[in-house]
Amino acid sequence: MSILSEYVTTETRRQFFGRGMNAVGAAALGSLLGRDMAEASEPGGPLLHFAPKAKRVIYLHMVGGPSQMDLFDYKPKMDEFFGKDLPDSIRNGQRLTGMTSGQARFPVQPSKYAFKQHGKSGMWVSEVLPWKSKMVDDMCFIRSMHTEAINHEPAISYMQTGNQVTGRACLGSWASYGLGSGNKDLPTFVVLVAQPRNTEQIQAISARLWNSGFLPGEHSGVAFRSGKDPILYINNPNGVTSAVRRRTLDTIKALNERNYAIVGDEEIHTRISQYEMAFRMQSSVPELTDLSKEPASTKELYGPDIDKPGSFAHSILMARRLAERGVRFTQIYHNNWDHHGNLAKRMPDQCADVDQPCYGLIQDLKQRGMLDDTLVIWGGEFGRTIYSQGGVSKSNYGRDHHPRCFTMWMAGGGARPGAIYGETDDFSYNIVKDPCHIHDFHATVLQLLGFNHERLTFKHQGLDQRLTGVEPAKVIKELII
16 A cells, blocks of 8 residues: 555544535534534634624734833832842742852842833833833733743743743734634734844744644744845746746646645645735735835834834834734734843833834824724733842842743733733732733733633644643733723
């Protein structure tokens, strides 16, 4: 028996039903699912469990872990603890990283930045974020995020995929899988990696973070680059016309369809659809990436870096353009938030990169009537320690990784504006009220998109896999309108 014949005769049950060879079984399955299907609502398709508040997401990930007590978590009592050792009762035997585990002391380092309360919500915001201070009543703050991961690689994976082990489907892929396409000429999930002005301590960012894992390959993120060639290999080589490319793709499609009829592997259909998507993007991407037609008033919202390809400002305006064209999930990564040292120089640079552009995005979405159904997320993979890495200084210092508490914010898309959720102790070290685990956060985001996180599943290796895993997770209802 040939290898191909053996494969066909030992096909899996999923392949058997997927090839339409048992209409009776399909009909019986349909009757069993009738109740669930009846709960689905348009326009998202049969995977939606109830009417969504958000139709799309723009997720801004600050790679490295922003320091919560230098940005959003105001701790005035720390001034009197300057240079004193962090009490053992506060640290309580917490695991340390290799960067500070050898320190003889853990001296408390208050923030050097001034804080003020803003808006009707009274949210405390650092002086290094003057633009965000203007819109706190549009934002929903979570000051009690926490995670088990203390190092970057597992922590970023955890935040993006709900698991510290790489290879799982990320949040963007789940959104693509559940919501489906909003524009046949663009991917459902797009990734942009913005270039920070300060590159003192860059963390690794790779496609593993936007991989679809066990979900079909079409739900992986498509990375857009800055410059005149946003997507590699999408343009025709010299001497190849669109007509030649079309005939080539038609021939490849016919061969793939023939192979699928024999083998029944769904990834063959994924390959076909991605070839077709790439062909359509040859027309849609040049128009998308041409910012020359954006009004000057719009560009001014995003700040002085707007015309620098690859900058955070340029990337976030691209995210808005993607959102208004039906892209379901846009992820922007901004690097260099790993402030082990020289925070006094690096923090202002980082905030200058993202502060006004974030303000511009929220105002732009508002003006276009898109904020109500566009969920904007901002945050990192963990927080920073109140104690200094190295010596203490009034003017400059560094902070180590801290998983026990950190701050994230959301805006639009059904997130409750002006909400402040969670509290930490005077050291911004432990949560004292309303903790929010990563799985709780994911469950809440899925709820805003119209999904019950326990029912948005995909069968893999005999298990109903889901973003929030198997341990209990709850939707934080206080964060939702």
